[in-house]
Amino acid sequence: MKVFVIAGEPSGDKLGAALMRGLKSQSQEPVSFQGVGGEDMIAEGLNSLFPMSEIAIMGIGAILREYRNLKRRIRETANTIIAEKPDVLVTIDLPEFCLRVAELVKAESDIRVVHYVAPTVWAWRPKRAQKMARHVDQVLALFPFEPPYMEAAGMRCDFVGHPVVTEQVATEEEIAAFRTVQGFGDAPVVLVLPGSRRSEIGRLADTFGETLGRIAESRPDIRFVLPAAGNVAGLVEEAVQNWPVNVTVLDPRGVDAERFAATKRAAFGAADVALAASGTVALELAAAQTPMVIAYDMPWLSRQIIGRMLLVDTVNLVSLVSDTREIPEFIGKDCQANLIAPAVLSVLNDPSRQTEAMAVTMERLGQGGPPPGERAALAVLDGLK
Template sequence: MTLVYLLAGEASGDVLGARLMAALRRRAPGLAFAGVGGERMAEQGLESLFPVRELSLMGLLEVLPNLRRLARRMDQAEADILARRPDLLVTIDAPSFTLRLAERVKPRGTRVVHYVAPQVWAWRPGRVRKIARRVDRILALLPFEAPFFETAGIPVSFVGHPVLEGGADTGDAARFRAAHGLGPAERPVLVMPGSRRTEVRRLIRIFGEALRLTAAAVPGLRPVVPLAGPVEAAVRAGTADWPVPPILVRTPAEKHDAYAAVARYGGAGLIKSGTSSLEMAVAGVPHVVAYKVNPVTAAIVRRLITVRFASLVNLLPEREVVPERIQEDCTPAALSAVLVGLLTRPEVAAAQRAGFAEVLAMLRPPEGLPSEAAAAAVLAELERAAVPA
């Protein structure tokens, strides 16, 4: 039986891995899977070697205290791969862990496909040479990544961005209004402070104060905060003293209904930089992007960064579709100023929505859904691996 070993490094990779497994199973029912994943991949039948949450760390000062544990997990995964001898290893995002592991096992005969191109085009582009030694193919989410990596000799398949099949545009605004008693005069503001504890700790108070300032200028403001499993307790604690109690939503369906309500009823979003911003583009929610990291991490990254924008919504069209308030600019006053503009000036929100359409067109694969395109690329790589050199 053909064995595909999947290694996800965090929650977003778990979602990607689960969709990939489902798409692969539809095309090739006889495949077997092993590896490391989370709840979503477990739903597809994966028995994880260890909990994926142990790898979900971000920022230099967050990683350093966990280096010894990460090294043990690296050794464990390496031993498992070499013992199982899979036909293909698919590493998913989290390059600081997954590509180091690939470097260990590829010289031992393991063929490697990396899903989600490392953002070396954004900072330290010279690292692409190391990646070329660690992988046999990259599955890229963004159209401009293929020529960048192919120049370094790495085969690339552009498979489109998974946000397109995440359901962000499938919510029911009226259902959300009825379920949560949202009044006709209330203006919902979607607040997404992140999916990592470190992100929530740094942003939740800033976001709360920004909402307080905004509420003073925009009557009827009602915060809406989606909860993510690993950070639910931190979000509940961080929002407990907000002057306007937020609507907390937990399930994907509730979250998508919230998106629809914010888009339909003249709301806006206060969004942590990352894939969430692309979700807002899919859902049609005008928003401001915010982010803040440890000052030491920020100082190091700034010396290495080579792109103008933090958000893909801005990077793809190479212009500011959504305002970004990053690091020192991530203040309650600055965030509130943008929110007030989005909530009181319809032309500002309309301009963002026009930009969203341009961005989403760039994220679509040549045909089918992103997970289907990724599955086709993986199966093609398995066929290439089966052909004698």
């Protein structure tokens, strides 16, 4: 069986590698892989047409700067697929590239197209599903509430589970060792997660700093820890110097990646509550069973546009998956320290209402069942029957 698979960023590379492992283990015949991917997919046997980094481009400005090269790679990739005639094309996320390739392939062939990671049509821009359906046969969804949206547009959609359920979490021994090394002892710990993009740090740093100051005024025994993303570690270090509290910053620069990942997991496990920017980090916190408060702001124009287009009353994935509203959110104009700090203290004092919501979330995302990569593989193979 010939499989052509495309991923354009690290998260997609991990999904692709897990899918490839699943296909090799579940297929009744040998499987060969061609496409575009990173180190993980190449290690599983992918013959990559070109480096994944060439299409791992984010932001309108970057896309415009690289437009000619991207357009050339889209056409080159589509031509290769049409010429090779694989049994199935699997595109993973990165719709700006992947769905354009799928459109060209479908225009000149009947090759089956599977798209892995459903677009967030349940949150905004629902017409994307109808547009996708013109050149996508099947969607592999990460969330259990997504299939009806895709199916209504005319595509087969299989919920295959979220990769967060396979991520490691810290052991009790690792958590205890982390507390000892950091000198936290039995003190309550607040995990601070202001985002992984420079723009997020720039918008949230002052508010987060003021929030921590207010928390410390009420609870001077609290300790604060911030695991920084490598690309913003320097910016984070600068920001915390102006905060009114001492914060332990975990800096990944110059540290072995696996060692830092283990330290970060221990920090998540050691925390009694997290103050986090909105995003998929909520699922990482749920996996670690760390209660949370979400705060996020954006430029004024983005507030107006997104506010008018948003179709859901929460941006927190734990709330959406568990169908609860137990996690406090302070978004846009509500992202203010005087509102956020009391919520963090309240959750610290009584996290019980979140505990069940997090457990339900992990169960619904596939925890305890077959790995998502295996489920995705079985869905792809079933679609080929």
